[in-house]
Amino acid sequence: MILEAVMLNVRPNLENDFESAFQQASSIVASMDGYLSHELHRCLEVQGKYLLLIRWKTLEAHTIGFRNSIEYQQWKKLLHHFYEPFPIVEHFENIF
Amino acid sequence: MILEAVMLNVRPNLENDFESAFQQASSIVASMDGYLSHELHRCLEVQGKYLLLIRWKTLEAHTIGFRNSIEYQQWKKLLHHFYEPFPIVEHFENIF
Numbered sequence: 001m002i003l004e005a006v007m008l009n010v011r012p013n014l015e016n017d018f019e020s021a022f023q024q025a026s027s028i029v030a031s032m033d034g035y036l037s038h039e040l041h042r043c044l045e046v047q048g049k050y051l052l053l054i055r056w057k058t059l060e061a062h063t064i065g066f067r068n069s070i071e072y073q074q075w076k077k078l079l080h081h082f083y084e085p086f087p088i089v090e091h092f093e094n095i096f
Numbered sequence: 097m098i099l100e101a102v103m104l105n106v107r108p109n110l111e112n113d114f115e116s117a118f119q120q121a122s123s124i125v126a127s128m129d130g131y132l133s134h135e136l137h138r139c140l141e142v143q144g145k146y147l148l149l150i151r152w153k154t155l156e157a158h159t160i161g162f163r164n165s166i167e168y169q170q171w172k173k174l175l176h177h178f179y180e181p182f183p184i185v186e187h188f189e190n191i192f
Binding site for chain 2: 002003005007019022023026038039040041042043044045046049050051053059090091092093094095096
């Protein structure tokens with residue numbers, strides 16, 4: 001299992017629109033091969049900040065399977081315009 | 097449920113020592129009132145980077161209960177010297 005973790009900063013006053021768009025987009029990622037689960041969390045301290053966690057069977061399920069898919073183009077179209085700055089995506093392996 | 101999420105940067109060449117110390121420290125946090133679960137993940141892209149996720153029943157279980165406890169002094173002593181820079185702790189509420 002690989003955890004994709006991304007801190008997202010949504011442009012001011014677009015939080016509600018982002019949350020609606022994410023709800024729609026979540027069915028896209030959930031349909032992909034190697035997808036296991038996802039969580040979207042809203043920060044209590046910083047307005048417009050979110051933590052996205054997506055669990056994949058393998059790193060390549062995300063970096064190759066999803067990113068090279070037609071579905072990723074839909075995901076981008078729904079979500080990428082909300083982010084400022086554009087987020088850094090990192091992957092993690094569970095230790096404990 | 098409140099998710100405490102922290103990106104940790106461990107000083108160079110101390111990763112193994114940090115992981116051992118964390119294993120010891122994890123029993124401290126797991127004994128606290130309001131603790132639900134925790135995960136420590138190691139970053140694949142950045143050497144020495146970790147993502148710590150701790151789930152608490154309430155925000156105050158962490159910010160008041162744990163941080164004002166004797167146990168927190170032990171946690172600090174075991175772990176804080178590994179971090180450079182000192183991490184920013186944030187709390188999140190689950191949306192989806």
